[in-house]
Amino acid sequence: MIEKFATLKAVAIPLDRGNVDTDAIIPARFLKTIKRTGLGTGLFHAWRFDENGTELPDFVLNMEPYRSGKILVAGENFGCGSSREHAVWALMDFGIRVVIAPSFGDIFYNNGLKNGLLPVRLAPGEVRALMDGLKSGPGGEVSVDLPAQTVTGPDGAVCGFDIGSFPKECLLQGLDEIALTLRLEGEIERYERNGQKKAPWLFLDL
Amino acid sequence: MPTIIRKIWDRHVVTERPDGVCLLYIDRHLVHEVTSPQAFEAMRQAGRKVRRPLSLMAVPDHNVPTSTDRLDRIEDPDSRRQIEALRENAKEAGITLFDMDDVRQGIVHVTGPENGLILPGITAVCGDSHTSTLGAFGAVAFGIGTSEVEHTLATQTLWQTRPGEMRITVGGATGFGVSAKDVILAIIAKIGAGGGTGYAIEYAGEAVRRMSMEERLTICNMTIEAGGRFGMVAPDETTFSYLKGRPASPGGALWESAVADWKTLPTDPDAWFDREETIDASRIEPQVTWGTSPEDSLPVTGVVPDPETHPDPRGRERRERALRYMDLRPGTRLTDITVDKVFIGSCTNARIEDLRLAAKVARGKKVADGVTAMVVPGSGLVKRQAETEGLDRVFLDAGFQWRLPGCSMCLGMNPDRLKPGERCASTSNRNFEGRQGPGGRTHLMSPMMAAAAAVAGRITDVREML
Secondary structure, eight states: OOOOOOEEEEEEEEEOOSSOBHHHHSOGGGGOOSSSSSGGGGTTHHHHBOTTSOBOTTSGGGSTTGGGOOEEEEOSSBTBSOOOTHHHHHHHHHTOOEEEESOBOHHHHHHHHHHTOEEEEOOHHHHHHHHHHHHHSTTOEEEEETTTTEEEOTTOOEEEOOOOHHHHHHHHHTOOHHHHHHTTHHHHHHHHHHHHHHOGGGGOOO | OOOHHHHHHHHTEEEEOTTSOEEEEOSEEEEOTTTSHHHHHHHHHHTOOOSOGGGEEEOOOSSOOOSTTTTTOOSOHHHHHHHHHHHHHHHHHTOEEOOTTSTTOBOHHHHHHHTTOOOTTOEEEESSGGGGGGGGGTOEEEEOOHHHHHHHHHHSEEEEOOOEEEEEEEESOOOTTOOHHHHHHHHHHHHOTTTTTTEEEEEESHHHHHSOHHHHHHHHHGGGGGTOSEEEOOOOHHHHHHHTTOTTSOOHHHHHHHHHHHTTOSOOTTOOOSEEEEEEGGGOOOEEEOSSSTTOEEETTSBOOOGGGOSSHHHHHHHHHHHHHHTOOTTOBGGGOBOSEEEEOTTTSOSHHHHHHHHHHHTTOOOOTTOEEEEOOSBHHHHHHHHHTTHHHHHHHHTOEEOOSSSGGGTTOSSOOOOTTOEEEEOSSOOOTTTTSTTOEEEEOOHHHHHHHHHHSBOOOGGGTO
16 A cells, blocks of 8 residues: 655654664554554654653654654664564654665565655765754755655755665555566466475475 | 575575566465554455465464463453454464464464474565564575565565675584573674664574574574574574474475475585674673663673763764663673563563573572562463473472463563563563563563573573572
């Protein structure tokens, strides 16, 4: 269920921390849902709220104009840890469509692409410059252009980023990946027929 | 020439796109109640059927209470609903379910292997990052998100980019009081929490060859804590003798041909890896984490590090933040840190050997005053085996709680949780902020070290207690 993405110009939120794990993005007690919606309330819960549910004023998402920011800029290894796709759903439910970081947890990166949350990998120095710029000039807007594969900072500095050609197409067109794969049914069946001959123990019923 | 990673990968390519992304055939798919309901729901909405239901196994583990009354009531309605959803989805699709009243119920990464569901040379997935555990059999096993769970349910395949290949050679032999958990914590400290990102990691070397299946499962389990989605150990006689006769293992003539095939899987002697690391097992001491990332581990003989000594300003900030959260001061000896709770369990360390090692430390001793210590077997089968060996008595006599199987206090999702400010010696895999409950403080360590902490009431060098 991918949400289309092409370009976005929006306020960027500087979250200057490395190793932001998916337990921090959405703590496990918020995962007890059988839906994908409504998870925004749990986003960064322990950082946004105190034990009584009162907002912590020092946390960046509780400051203006970041409450309506759509682009998150963070440190290395963003989204490490658990495979919970709820982390992506929570970010998107809050309104965030792009996360820019030097590196991502592999599972989080994939989960983002499958939903239409664009993970953008920039060089560590580029993220640092962007982060410092956003911290010294709060409320700065960042432009993300997926067709051109560029990020433009508030100071006009342009950085290019890499993304696979297939996920890029899926994001631009909002394609249903499962439907595309099901067109290869013939090849999957052929694989299974060969496999059953070569390694029948892999096809035992559980 | 190829590595074991490449051999297994290449066998499973259904087709490859021009951009190099492969459609991989998935042999086994394990599901639990937390990351699957949205996938089944989306399948229903799209009018799609599960393609090969008998390649799946479903088990509730994250939400299940570990108290004895859990069959009568699960207080939390949301937890109950997730478990019921798993039950209904499994029934509707015709998927084998190890339900809560089944002796095979347990943590998905414990019960899967012990029932023979995971074999050398296979691809296996689960909507859980600790699926890396299952690579211990010489399998390509990896954690996926819910969208990929749905894709696997519908197509029995996944689009995957080839990972980089890394080999970590663990030379020598582990010393007295040192376990597989200490080895993997030392590896993560060395390569960092992001050091394995983008890689599949093969663990090799003398120390790994000597390890039992349980120990290999512990090592592969925490691969994801270094960022690697795939951990792997080449299959050998240890693997084959573990698997022989397990319920889902091939039998008869099929067993013979399977073993012959599995012997061709190990990495060729002249194979090339993108990255190689080595570590000397004989120099590894019992490990303890002091911070909020699994890379923050030190020998138990060490002291809490001083953020000022970190060369990089970001690193300094991260350490300061971790020490604030953990309420620790630089220079404090790790063995001076007192604990409130002790948790022996999780997909990292809740197998029978883990419980035997912990029991060896606990035997004839008492849990310190003011400490609550719990032992949570990884599955009903582990629990039964432990009870046959009398381990439950050892723990109960020493004042530990002996609970029913599940993920328990690893992740703060079921009733077993830390309260804000509580400090826990834990055999689990993640010491992230709030992981074991909001405001809870986690020190990761081995089952022996955790048992020693329970008895002493503070972090202790288990070698002094053995």
